[in-house]
Amino acid sequence: MxxxxxxxIQESHMQTKGMLTPMGRGSFLKYLGASAALTALVLTGCxxxxxxxxxxxxxxxxxxxGILNYAYALEQLEAAFYSQVISxxxxxxxxxxxxxxxxxxxxxLVHRDFFKAALGSNAIGSLQVDFSSIDFTSRTAVLGxxxxxxxxxxxxxxxxxxxxxxxxxxxxxxxxxxxxxxxAAAIRDLLNPNSADFAGDDIVTASNGLDxxxxxxxxxxxxxxxxxxxxxxSNLPQS
Amino acid sequence: MNxxxxxxxxxxxxxxxxxxxxxxxxxxxxxxxxxxxxxxASVPFMLGGMLKKxxxxxxxxxxxxxxxxxxxxxEYLENEFYAMGLAASGLIPADRKAIFQQIGKHEAAHxxxxxxxxxxxxxxxxxKPTFDFTANGTYSDVFSNYQTFLALSQAFEDTGVRAYxxxxxxxxxxxxxxxxxxxxxxxxxxxAAMVRRLRAQKGWINGKDSGGTVDAIYTGEDNTTQGDVNLTxxxxxxxxxxxxxxxxxxxxxxxxxxxxxxxx
Numbered sequence: 001m002x003x004x005x006x007x008x009i010q011e012s013h014m015q016t017k018g019m020l021t022p023m024g025r026g027s028f029l030k031y032l033g034a035s036a037a038l039t040a041l042v043l044t045g046c047x048x049x050x051x052x053x054x055x056x057x058x059x060x061x062x063x064x065x066g067i068l069n070y071a072y073a074l075e076q077l078e079a080a081f082y083s084q085v086i087s088x089x090x091x092x093x094x095x096x097x098x099x100x101x102x103x104x105x106x107x108x109l110v111h112r113d114f115f116k117a118a119l120g121s122n123a124i125g126s127l128q129v130d131f132s133s134i135d136f137t138s139r140t141a142v143l144g145x146x147x148x149x150x151x152x153x154x155x156x157x158x159x160x161x162x163x164x165x166x167x168x169x170x171x172x173x174x175x176x177x178x179x180x181x182x183x184a185a186a187i188r189d190l191l192n193p194n195s196a197d198f199a200g201d202d203i204v205t206a207s208n209g210l211d212x213x214x215x216x217x218x219x220x221x222x223x224x225x226x227x228x229x230x231x232x233x234s235n236l237p238q239s
Numbered sequence: 240m241n242x243x244x245x246x247x248x249x250x251x252x253x254x255x256x257x258x259x260x261x262x263x264x265x266x267x268x269x270x271x272x273x274x275x276x277x278x279x280a281s282v283p284f285m286l287g288g289m290l291k292k293x294x295x296x297x298x299x300x301x302x303x304x305x306x307x308x309x310x311x312x313x314e315y316l317e318n319e320f321y322a323m324g325l326a327a328s329g330l331i332p333a334d335r336k337a338i339f340q341q342i343g344k345h346e347a348a349h350x351x352x353x354x355x356x357x358x359x360x361x362x363x364x365x366x367k368p369t370f371d372f373t374a375n376g377t378y379s380d381v382f383s384n385y386q387t388f389l390a391l392s393q394a395f396e397d398t399g400v401r402a403y404x405x406x407x408x409x410x411x412x413x414x415x416x417x418x419x420x421x422x423x424x425x426x427x428x429x430x431a432a433m434v435r436r437l438r439a440q441k442g443w444i445n446g447k448d449s450g451g452t453v454d455a456i457y458t459g460e461d462n463t464t465q466g467d468v469n470l471t472x473x474x475x476x477x478x479x480x481x482x483x484x485x486x487x488x489x490x491x492x493x494x495x496x497x498x499x500x501x502x503x
Contacts, residue, residue, distance in 0.1 A: 100441050107443070107483035110475050114483075117468045158421045167408035172465055174404040174424065175484040179443060181428035182435075182485075186442035189433060194334060196341035198436075199429040209348030210422035211429070239414065 055228050058124045062235040067163050069124045070216055070236060071173065072115035074156055077226055078149050079108040080129045085146070090139045097190060104146075104183050111176055118172075128228040143191050150184035151203050151212065152222055153177075158213035163237045181211070303413055304362035306406045309490055310420070311353040313402055315367045316500060317395050318346040323372065324392075327382040335437065342392075342430045349423055356416065369502040377499075389438050394452040396431035397444065398493060400424060401456070405487035428485070443482045455496050459486045 060069040082105035089098065116123050135141040157177035164170045185198040204211050214222075216233050224231075321343035324330055331339050354364040372381045372391065381387050403424035410417040432442030438450065447457040463471050463480045470480045 103441060103443070103479070103482065106475065106479040110470060110473075110480055110483040113473045113475075114465055114468055114470060117473065118466050154425050158418065158425060161407065161421045162414040162418050164411075167411055168466065170407050170411060171404070171487060172484075174407045174421070175465070175486060177421065177425055178400050178404065178428035178485040179483055181425035182432035182442045185429040185432035186436060189436055189442075194338060196337045198338070198433040199341055199345065199426055204345060204426050204429070206344065207348065208352045209345035209426055210352070210419060211425040213418050213422050 055128055056125065057230045057232060058127065059232040060124060060236055061122065063237060064164055064166050064169050065119065065122045066233075066236045067160050067216075068115060068119055068169065069122070070160065070220075070233065071157070071176070072112065072119060072123060073127060073227070073231060074153055074219070074223065075108060075112040075115055076127045077129060077223060078153060079105070079112040080127075081131065081134075081145065081149055081226075082108050084131060084136060085142055088136045090137055090142050092139060100186060100190070101146075104186075107179055107183070111179075130226055130228050133225060140191075143187055146187045147184065147191060148222075150180055150187055152214075152219060153180040154184055155212035155214040156216070156219040158211060159215050159219070162239070163216075165237075299412055300360045300362070303410060303416055304357055304360050306409050306420075307353050307357045307360075307362070307416070308365040310403065310406070310423070311350065311357065311365055312368065313395075313399055313493070313497065314346055314349040314353060316370060316497065317399060318343070318350050319367075319370050320372055320391070320395060321346055323382055324388055330382055330385055330388060332385065338433060338437070342433075345426055345430070349426075352419070352423075356419065370500055371502040372500055374499045389434060390450070390452045392434045393431065393438060393450060394456055396427055396434055397452075398456050398488070398496065399427035400431055400485055401488035402490075402493045403427065404485065405489050405493070407487075444485060445478055446481050453496060455492070456488075458488070458492065462486055 058073070060066045060073065082101060085101055086098075086105050093101075131145075134145045154177060157173050157180065161170055161173055161177075164173065184203075188197045188200065189195075191197065199211075216236050220231055220233055321339055325336070325339055325343055357364045373379045378387050378391060381391055403420055406420065407417065407424075410420055435442050435450075440450065444457065444460050446461040447454075447459065449457045461477070461481050462484065463469065463477050465484055471477060
């Protein structure tokens with residue numbers, strides 16, 4: 001699979017129209033020749049059997065826009081995951097489970113499209129996901145992955161709140177994170193019904209009752225397996 | 240410019256000036272020791288910075304302490320509610336005890352955490368009120384009827400989620416407190432979802448449906464516009480949109496509801 005690693009991008013907007021529209025190798029190289037914004041571009045891992053050169057590196061940008069793009073990237077990931085869960089159901093999915101997973105999918109689609117609309121021309125493009133490590137025919141595998149995504153989402157929003165400057169965006173992030181936490185609890189309850197796992201000691205610190213909070217770099221490292229695009233988060237606020 | 244004269248002058252109107260400067264006291268000693276070695280020009284900047292930090296933080300801390308004491312009061316309520324529920328014989332079915340022990344454990348930890356946080360900001364934790372979980376008889380069977388207990392549990396957890404959310408903006412100046420509040424907030428949401436599942440729901444709030452609990456707690460939950468985006472124009476149902484976003488409650492909205500469960 002081809003990856004573009006773009007270590008130095010002087011302009012924070014990868015949203016330049018030409019960069020977002022998938023293009024063939026020829027026009028891409030033309031673009032590259034014309035672009036002064038890219039100071040370094042490394043192509044790695046282009047396997048012979050994969051000539052797809054359209055996967056773009058994604059720069060989240062800086063400031064609040066960068067954090068919103070970060071959230072948008074995670075919501076894209078969740079939305080794509082649950083869409084696949086519903087389009088290729090695991091064997092033995094009960095009607096109750098299907099209802100829950102369908103509603104969660106819809107919530108993630110709403111979150112995704114909200115960020116896209118709110119970011120407008122500042123939005124990153126559509127990410128290409130890679131769920132090849134998930135066996136969508138297996139209930140345990142699907143719910144296990146759902147648990148990972150939901151817990152990761154909660155920890156990502158909890159860790160990103162302090163990075164936002166705008167109280168309005170902070171509030172919206174707060175409106176979403178508690179829904180992600182509701183998802184996490186429901187998924188955990190499907191996996192281990194009526195146990196303490198919905199807010200288990202593995203995710204909520206027993207001594208202080210605090211949920212996880214993770215920095216964007218840690219979250220993106222965990223999410224990397226599932227995203228083909230290389231995500232550049234180097235311009236995100238650090239504190 | 241005489242640094243020590245300025246501090247003395249402040250001392251006349253604020254006897255605690257040295258305490259406010261607190262950890263910076265060592266620095267003052269150093270200033271005294273170094274004497275003239277400090278460039279005269281840097282003194283006003285240094286002093287201005289120290290005072291701004293000391294006084295700016297004090298007034299800011301008071302606002303943050305107020306938020307934390309408000310949160311503490313809600314955590315006291317939840318903590319005592321679960322302690323009493325777990326102690327009531329025959330109330331919680333044996334195969335559901337692990338759930339409420341976990342919730343109760345978190346609420347107790349939140350009480351301790353908030354008290355410590357308040358003290359670390361030189362504040363005084365609010366005292367625990369005396370609660371009346373029957374709300375003057377409205378829920379007279381709260382500790383003998385499991386369904387009533389569950390209904391109030393859902394009400395308290397969803398209130399907690401909305402109340403913390405409503406305070407996030409007031410904590411934006413203090414990264415550590417804001418993050419901790421968010422970390423408590425999502426735990427309350429996990430609790431709320433689990434309790435809703437015990438009530439044969441999926442885990443999220445649908446519109447402003449109170450599920451037979453307290454309507455005032457769900458005011459505004461049917462909102463379908465976020466920021467400037469009217470999400471119904473994106474083709475989603477109002478139900479899905481309302482479920483996808485939990486709305487905040489102000490302190491002014493929460494306190495009248497909470498006070499029905501507070502005797503004194």
